[in-house]
Amino acid sequence: MVIKIEMLRCFTTVAQHGSLSDAADVLGRTPSAVSMMLKQFEDHVGSQLFETARKSRLTPIGDLIYEEARREVAHFENTISVIQGLSKSELGYLRLAVTPSVATAIMPSVIYRFCKKYPEVQIDIRDMDSAAIARDLEHERADIGIGTLPKIEGMNRIELFSDPFGVVCRKDHSLAKNWDQLSWQDMHEHVLIANGLCDLITDPDFKPILERSRLMVPNTASLMGLVREGVGITVLPHLAVTGPQENIAFLPLRNATARRTVHLVSQPQNILMPAAREFLKLITFMMREGVLGIKT
Template sequence: MAIKLEMLRTFRVVAEQGALAAAAERLGRTPSAVSMTLAQLEDHIGAPLFETDRKNRLTPLGQRVLEESSRATDAFDHSLAAIGRHAVSTAGTVRIAVVPSATITILPGIIAAYRLVRPDVRLEISDVDSAAVRRRIKTDAADIGIVSDAAGDASDGNVIFEDDLGILCHRDGAIFAAAAAGGPSWTLLEREPIIANPLCRLVDHPCIPPLLEGCNLEARNTTALLSFVRAGLGATVLPRSAVQHLSQEVAFVMPADPLTRRQLRRIRDESRHLGPAAEAFWASL
């Protein structure tokens, strides 16, 4: 009899539970059925996997078989989950991982246009930073991603939007007063506590690295950053498009030393096939 996946799964559960009855309850089977499956597995291997009939201690061979059983059953479960996700995606769900600034700038308009032609599709939006977007695409946790990079720096994806980066600060703070008096510069960030976010690292100015190293407040959500600046907790770096509708308390200052532009790029795993709904959203970008 060939070894079957169910034998490996049964053995794994028994080994992890350390008792036949507990394993049988977890598997939803009778103890005698579980015992028979273990016997079949040991017969095929030709050696015992447990030191005693109590199933609470593995033989050295049993330890090795447990490692391989865990690997095999985890891989199978992962494949089943992936198949289920692909089936859902084909049926009408699209998983999109996107940087926070894009969720309040370009994404609402794209979704509105997409809904006109695909109103039946469910869109699941994950609001994360660029590194997390790339991880989700790599691990098949998202179908489509939108990342943010300095203009000309990235090698992946297609550019779908570009705008300028600048300093978001409070109108009553030192940065805004100095910018009004002497012109904008990235060195103005030295006048107030910096609120770090991934976009700060896109600015190629020598004052930025030491400021980030000494920073004690970081946020990745654009709404949170706006709230912190309004509360007078410091200043941060954001794209112009993310601060188009500013409240009276804050201001946007755009330094030109250097002028820094960021790009939004759409990315996908080219080795994977997108379902019709996801392919349509990709095209809409």
């Protein structure tokens, strides 16, 4: 018997919901039909995938198979989305994965120009951290990624821009009084709210400050909320603090070299869909012309 995508979808849905009846509701099938398909799948792999008949707990082999099945189902569903996008538009379907600061400060002007030229293209933009962008690119869940990204085998990578790190605090914070003389040493007596980008800073004077931090907040919106409330200060790249920020100040650091480099990563041109190729042309043109709206 050949393993079909419906078997994988059935198995992953039951594993996610922990019961046949709930999975049946999601899949639009009867519980008996779901149970029969699961039995066929278990017979094919030659192992029991659930510890009990209630399907609430996976066996060890079930856990391993679940991870592979989940990835395959996600890939299949993404492929279907692409096919549907191709049928709806002239150039196809464009999937972008970008960091929140890029989504806020850069994407609006680029997307405006792109949509004006190609109004029929279906676009999916997701903002996430750089590690998640890299995973989406590797698993073919995104056509183009923009963030602080490593080299990924088989993909093209160009440097889009870099921006300096600075201290982010309330405008009435004591550090904001003499901001033009601010250095790492001035931060020692203040509460630092760390974030995922802090790991990019290699300045030796920052290391002991980061080590003493007892707060770690990866989400930028939550991070800014804590800073705004006066819980502490943080360190972010300049672009992450652009736009209107009520009661928030970005303070450049004197004699500091720390910068965040943002890359654009994509599949090779010859296998990209037309929409993705046209988007790459547009954003690289805007970068060369200096009209991406980046002030660093």
